[in-house]
Amino acid sequence: xxxxxxxxxxxxxxGERHRRREIWxxxxxxxxxxxxxxxxxxxxxxxAVVLVEELRKRYPRGxxxxxxxxxxxxxxxxxxxxxxxxxxxxxxxxxxxxLTRADAGRARVAGHDVAREAGRVxxxxxxxxxxTGTDKEATxxxxxxxxxxxxxxxxxxxxxxxxxxxxxLDLGGAADRLTRGYSGGMRxxxxxxxxxxxxxxxxxxxxxxxxxxxxSRSALWRDLQRLKARTGLTILLTTHYLEEADEAADRVAIVxxxxxxxxxxxxxxxxxxxxxxVVLDLVPAQAPGARDLVAALPGVRDVTLEGRTLxxxxxxxxxxxxxxxxxxxxxxxxVLSAAVRRPSxxxxxxxxxxxxxxxxxxxxxxx
Amino acid sequence: MNLLGDAYAMLGRHLRSSVRMPVWVVVELIQPxxxxxxxxxxxxxxxxxxxxxxxxxxxxxMPGIVVMDSLFGAAWAGMGILTDLDRGVLDRLLxxxxxxxxxxxxxxxxxxVVVAVQTVVxxxxxxxxxxxxxxxxxxxxxxxxxxxxxxxxxxxASNGLTLLVRREETFIAVLNxxxxxxxxxxxxxxxxxxxxxxxxxxxxxxxxxxAAHAARLATSRPAALxxxxxxxxxxxxxxxVAGAFATWAFSVYRRAT
Ligand SMILES: Nc1ncnc2c1ncn2[C@@H]1O[C@H](COP(=O)(O)OP(=O)(O)OP(=O)(O)O)[C@@H](O)[C@H]1O
Ligand SMILES: [Mg+2]
Numbered sequence: 001x002x003x004x005x006x007x008x009x010x011x012x013x014x015g016e017r018h019r020r021r022e023i024w025x026x027x028x029x030x031x032x033x034x035x036x037x038x039x040x041x042x043x044x045x046x047x048a049v050v051l052v053e054e055l056r057k058r059y060p061r062g063x064x065x066x067x068x069x070x071x072x073x074x075x076x077x078x079x080x081x082x083x084x085x086x087x088x089x090x091x092x093x094x095x096x097x098x099l100t101r102a103d104a105g106r107a108r109v110a111g112h113d114v115a116r117e118a119g120r121v122x123x124x125x126x127x128x129x130x131x132t133g134t135d136k137e138a139t140x141x142x143x144x145x146x147x148x149x150x151x152x153x154x155x156x157x158x159x160x161x162x163x164x165x166x167x168x169l170d171l172g173g174a175a176d177r178l179t180r181g182y183s184g185g186m187r188x189x190x191x192x193x194x195x196x197x198x199x200x201x202x203x204x205x206x207x208x209x210x211x212x213x214x215x216s217r218s219a220l221w222r223d224l225q226r227l228k229a230r231t232g233l234t235i236l237l238t239t240h241y242l243e244e245a246d247e248a249a250d251r252v253a254i255v256x257x258x259x260x261x262x263x264x265x266x267x268x269x270x271x272x273x274x275x276x277x278v279v280l281d282l283v284p285a286q287a288p289g290a291r292d293l294v295a296a297l298p299g300v301r302d303v304t305l306e307g308r309t310l311x312x313x314x315x316x317x318x319x320x321x322x323x324x325x326x327x328x329x330x331x332x333x334x335v336l337s338a339a340v341r342r343p344s345x346x347x348x349x350x351x352x353x354x355x356x357x358x359x360x361x362x363x364x365x366x367x
Numbered sequence: 368m369n370l371l372g373d374a375y376a377m378l379g380r381h382l383r384s385s386v387r388m389p390v391w392v393v394v395e396l397i398q399p400x401x402x403x404x405x406x407x408x409x410x411x412x413x414x415x416x417x418x419x420x421x422x423x424x425x426x427x428x429m430p431g432i433v434v435m436d437s438l439f440g441a442a443w444a445g446m447g448i449l450t451d452l453d454r455g456v457l458d459r460l461l462x463x464x465x466x467x468x469x470x471x472x473x474x475x476x477x478x479x480v481v482v483a484v485q486t487v488v489x490x491x492x493x494x495x496x497x498x499x500x501x502x503x504x505x506x507x508x509x510x511x512x513x514x515x516x517x518x519x520x521x522x523x524a525s526n527g528l529t530l531l532v533r534r535e536e537t538f539i540a541v542l543n544x545x546x547x548x549x550x551x552x553x554x555x556x557x558x559x560x561x562x563x564x565x566x567x568x569x570x571x572x573x574x575x576x577x578a579a580h581a582a583r584l585a586t587s588r589p590a591a592l593x594x595x596x597x598x599x600x601x602x603x604x605x606x607x608v609a610g611a612f613a614t615w616a617f618s619v620y621r622r623a624t
Contacts, residue, residue: 094624099624129455135380138380138384146377152372
């Protein structure tokens with residue numbers, strides 16, 4: 001990174017408190033074409049900064065965390081692994097960051113094999129774990145300086161870099177206070193800064209914005225985009241937030257049960273979903289009957305019912321909605337509310353995994 | 368070779384967080400003094416038992432407390448790496464190019480430094496209540512070396528154990544299983560000549576016992592290095608083996624998580 005300073009995060013344009021939590025139903029859909037990982041990106045593998053081939057990992061107690069995943073990330077690209085709890089996202093990132101070993105398959109990062117050339121991989125990457133990794137008994141600055149020393153940077157450069165990052169973190173007076181007194185968001189931003197101290201070529205971010213408020217989240221991404229524009233940094237992130245994957249990532253892989261079920265740019269993924277989503281809110285007792293009725297109508301696809309919420313897909317939502325409501329009304333079934341949505345990554349998600357994202361309370365950052 | 372540089376950087380971190388805990392510092396300094404006084408009073412009459420060959424009991428006890436303190440201080444060293452593990456700090460360190468051996472070495476050196484300070488406290492107090500340093504300055508230095516080597520060995524073993532079990536309860540249970548028996552199977556608090564034969568035989572394989580003998584030689588008579596070497600060398604060997612064990616434990620950790 002050049003001499004240009006980082007900028008403190010300013011309040012983002014999207015101020016709405018819009019957070020999501022996922023509620024998963026354990027239903028498995030048929031797996032997409034990418035399920036066995038045979039579809040690689042069009043880019044030549046030789047250019048890839050991160051190249052993953054058929055990684056498998058089973059934990060000692062028999063949990064299969066990765067069931068053969070493959071993908072390639074191009075230089076300067078932001079690539080998101082999107083998936084529910086337990087999908088295997090962290091496991092994949094931990095293997096790439098040399099923290100754990102795969103049982104089978106190969107992975108190369110920055111041109112080096114993660115199993116055989118772990119030292120070279122480590123020098124090239126920054127890693128921000130899902131749980132914070134700051135030393136609580138040290139100040140923010142001390143954390144940054146030690147990190148720089150472990151990357152064997154020269155002393156003056158470390159001090160310069162630490163001051164730069166502290167300015168970016170906007171910690172104000174807190175830079176020289178123990179991080180045990182930091183808020184979750186401050187600590188999370190310090191985590192990201194620690195991953196950037198040595199100006200890595202590749203940055204792994206495991207749920208970087210969980211626990212950040214919407215303003216901090218968009219400010220962080222604005223700064224990371226700026227950094228990417230200047231340095232060509234490659235980012236691999238994992239996330240639960242569909243909007244985050246949609247907005248920040250150049251390409252997205254949807255991971256479910258240790259496999260990649262869909263992969264592509266957000267636009268490509270959305271284009272696979274034809275038509276609009278219709279969401280109907282029903283009276284609970286009538287919901288199953290309504291589902292059967294709607295599913296039997298011509299031109300209606302992908303009908304799912306979760307609790308009292310019925311979703312389906314139709315060619316033209318605005319035209320179809322009145323017909324749906326009328327049909328239900330004739331059968332004596334009431335519709336409490338109705339909405340039509342253009343295809344979103346939510347729908348891609350639902351289509352490929354059979355689970356839906358539902359709005360809910362915010363999640364806390366891990367311990 | 369970044370091992371020493373990495374260890375030095377991380378040792379700085381450990382020492383800094385230690386001195387930031389004033390209560391911890393005070394307790395670490397008072398505890399050896401309490402042991403010295405308690406054991407000194409409790410076992411005073413041991414020196415009167417026929418067959419006891421240690422001279423006055425406080426003279427006998429001074430090196431014993433140094434050795435015991437070193438064992439108990441170092442055996443708990445694994446708690447530090449466990450905290451790092453639970454807080455995600457260890458994973459962060461492991462993704463940097465920092466040497467694994469350096470991570471262990473920093474923790475081991477930290478324990479050795481703390482034990483060195485405690486040794487000085489024990490010796491100063493013992494001198495005030497009538498013990499003498501028979502080995503003079505060289506003997507005092509030798510005593511420090513013995514205490515630090517012992518601490519290094521047990522600190523490394525403790526760190527390795529932590530990486531293998533990765534759970535506080537298990538770690539503490541194993542610790543409790545070993546520390547007191549190791550103390551009693553040695554000449555730390557009791558003259559070897561008063562031990563039953565089988566205990567004396569078992570004590571020959573106990574690093575704590577090696578440390579106790581070397582420490583006693585360092586404090587009892589002049590020019591102690593020669594006779595102490597047969598204990599000092601195995602003690603150094605123990606520290607090296609324990610260090611290798613702890614570094615190896617990282618690969619187990621990497622496979623299991
Ligand atoms: N150390 C471990 N030992 C045993 N099983 C593990 C371990 N770590 C993860 N698992 C299991 O492996 C599976 C994948 O976990 P992983 O943490 O990779 O998922 P994830 O996609 O990151 O989930 P989340 O969104 O909750 O972070 C889960 O079933 C989990 O229970
Ligand atoms: Mg995870």
